[in-house]
Amino acid sequence: MNPRLQKRLEHLEHQLRIFRLIHALSLIGLVVYAYRKLFHSNRQVSRHQEQESDSPEILRVRGLIVVDENGTERVWIGAPLPDPLMLGKRYQRQGTISGILLMDADGNERSGYVTSDEGGAVFLTLDNMSGQAATFLANASTGVNLQMWDENKNRIELMVFDEIPLMSLMRRGETVFQSPENKGGGD
Amino acid sequence: MNDRRAETKILTGHVQGATSLSFAGDGRQLAVGTLGGWVNLWDVQTGRLIRSFAAEDETYDVAFSPKSRLLAFTGYRKGIQFWNPATGLHQRTIALNTWSTTIAFSPDGDTLAAGTQDGKILFFDPQTGRQQDLIESPAPICALIFDTNAGFLVGGFISIYAWNINSKDIIQTIEGHRRPVLSLAISKDGLQLASASKDKTARVWDRQAGTLLHTLTHPTPEPIPEEWKEQPHWKLPLTAVSFSPDGRFLATGGADRVVYLWNPRTGETLDTFEGHRRAITSLAFAPDSHWLASASMDGTVRVWPT
Numbered sequence: 185m186n187p188r189l190q191k192r193l194e195h196l197e198h199q200l201r202i203f204r205l206i207h208a209l210s211l212i213g214l215v216v217y218a219y220r221k222l223f224h225s226n227r228q229v230s231r232h233q234e235q236e237s238d239s240p241e242i243l244r245v246r247g248l249i250v251v252d253e254n255g256t257e258r259v260w261i262g263a264p265l266p267d268p269l270m271l272g273k274r275y276q277r278q279g280t281i282s283g284i285l286l287m288d289a290d291g292n293e294r295s296g297y298v299t300s301d302e303g304g305a306v307f308l309t310l311d312n313m314s315g316q317a318a319t320f321l322a323n324a325s326t327g328v329n330l331q332m333w334d335e336n337k338n339r340i341e342l343m344v345f346d347e348i349p350l351m352s353l354m355r356r357g358e359t360v361f362q363s364p365e366n367k368g369g370g371d
Numbered sequence: 372m373n374d375r376r377a378e379t380k381i382l383t384g385h386v387q388g389a390t391s392l393s394f395a396g397d398g399r400q401l402a403v404g405t406l407g408g409w410v411n412l413w414d415v416q417t418g419r420l421i422r423s424f425a426a427e428d429e430t431y432d433v434a435f436s437p438k439s440r441l442l443a444f445t446g447y448r449k450g451i452q453f454w455n456p457a458t459g460l461h462q463r464t465i466a467l468n469t470w471s472t473t474i475a476f477s478p479d480g481d482t483l484a485a486g487t488q489d490g491k492i493l494f495f496d497p498q499t500g501r502q503q504d505l506i507e508s509p510a511p512i513c514a515l516i517f518d519t520n521a522g523f524l525v526g527g528f529i530s531i532y533a534w535n536i537n538s539k540d541i542i543q544t545i546e547g548h549r550r551p552v553l554s555l556a557i558s559k560d561g562l563q564l565a566s567a568s569k570d571k572t573a574r575v576w577d578r579q580a581g582t583l584l585h586t587l588t589h590p591t592p593e594p595i596p597e598e599w600k601e602q603p604h605w606k607l608p609l610t611a612v613s614f615s616p617d618g619r620f621l622a623t624g625g626a627d628r629v630v631y632l633w634n635p636r637t638g639e640t641l642d643t644f645e646g647h648r649r650a651i652t653s654l655a656f657a658p659d660s661h662w663l664a665s666a667s668m669d670g671t672v673r674v675w676p677t
Contacts, residue, residue, distance in 0.1 A: 254387070254669075254670060255386055255387045255407060256387055256388065256668075257387075267447075269406075270569075271553065271569075271608060271610045271625075271626060271650055271652060271668075272388060272389075272390035272391075272406065272431065272610070272650070272652035272653075272666075272668060273390065273431045273472040273513075273553075273652075274429065274431070274447050274470070274472070275472075275488060275511070275513075276469070276488040276489070276511065289649065290388070290626070290649050290650045290668040291387070291388060291406070291668060292650075313569075313607050313608050313626055314550060314569060314570070314571070314608065315550070315569075335549070335550075335570075
């Protein structure tokens with residue numbers, strides 16, 4: 185064979201081997217790419233499903249208790265909420281409520297922002313150490329009531345019920361102002 | 372202030388607050404109930420913790436049996452538990468449909484009475500756990516005590532009732548407090564009954580006549596203004612009251628964190644004990660009357676020399 189022709193043939197065969205190698209590598213790369221793409225996509229779907237069922241941003245619990253450095257329970261979020269603790273003992277609550285309770289440094293229940301299972305009212309209470317001192321309540325159907333009082337029967341009451349606004353002031357158990365005047369008083 | 376004040380012992384580590392106290396008959400051991408799931412037993416002389424009982428419940432009251440062979444305590448979810456204080460072994464638990472915040476052994480130790488939140492007094496045999504009897508009370512029972520002299524059981528909510536132990540009939544009703552009674556005590560001679568109330572007063576009554584002898588407040592103005600007797604203006608609820616066995620002292624404590632020592636015959640203030648950082652929940656004198664223990668929501672028990 186012509187030596188020049190022989191040399192050119194060898195060059196072409198060399199180039200062909202290089203092209204075959206490139207082709208093989210490209211195929212491998214394509215397969216790897218396709219595999220990774222498919223796998224990544226599946227993982228994203230899986231993560232999305234995880235977020236839907238168990239999102240780190242949304243907790244589903246029946247209750248949550250915040251305690252202070254002494255271990256005293258200071259905040260309760262619960263459905264339902266526990267019986268009230270006062271001065272080291274727990275006493276029976278009237279009815280079942282759910283919502284938020286605040287306790288003082290002694291663990292005494294001092295405030296609640298709750299709904300009642302009986303009657304469906306929603307109310308806010310503020311308590312002193314002797315018991316409730318203020319309530320702000322809305323009934324499920326109609327009627328809203330704001331009351332503040334002390335243990336010596338001094339009381340302020342504002343109410344709207346059946347389209348009638350009512351206001352009364354009591355001093356030591358006796359009504360000193362009431363509007364409209366025909367509203368029944370009493371402690 | 373007495374010159375032994377430096378001997379005051381401070382027992383610490385009562386998780387979530389100490390709620391209740393009971394001295395053993397010999398005065399050497401003191402049981403302390405807590406909200407944190409444990410009842411602790413202390414050596415009063417050394418201030419050493421002897422052992423802790425796993426109540427696994429908030430504990431509202433503790434009581435040694437008269438011969439100190441049993442230690443009973445009551446809580447929110449697990450009912451009434453009986454433990455052997457010498458061995459630390461659990462004896463039995465009596466489950467309740469509701470819960471009891473106050474228990475008391477009869478003087479002979481054959482009965483444990485438990486006042487419940489649904490207005491009953493339940494009587495149990497401590498050895499078997501069997502219910503012996505039942506009293507339906509007109510109100511929840513927040514405090515309960517046996518009158519060792521007269522065969523009466525005295526319990527209270529806002530009114531104080533005395534029941535005949537045998538007939539279970541109410542034989543006396545004492546009115547005066549405006550809020551629930553949180554603690555009761557009877558002097559050893561049986562002549563005086565003391566009550567501490569959420570209405571911020573402690574009252575000393577003639578036990579037999581049911582008449583009011585003294586109204587005690589923290590702090591006590593001298594003299595008490597007449598109108599204050601009807602409309603209390605002083606500070607915070609009183610939670611605990613205890614007579615010293617020798618009859619010389621009456622102690623009161625409450626949410627103002629101060630223990631007051633009174634002459635029960637005159638109503639005169641004898642001493643005050645300050646140091647607790649949170650509300651006082653329970654008081655108990657040692658059998659020799661030389662020490663007064665106070666439990667507090669600050670997690671400590673202080674044992675003061677009287």
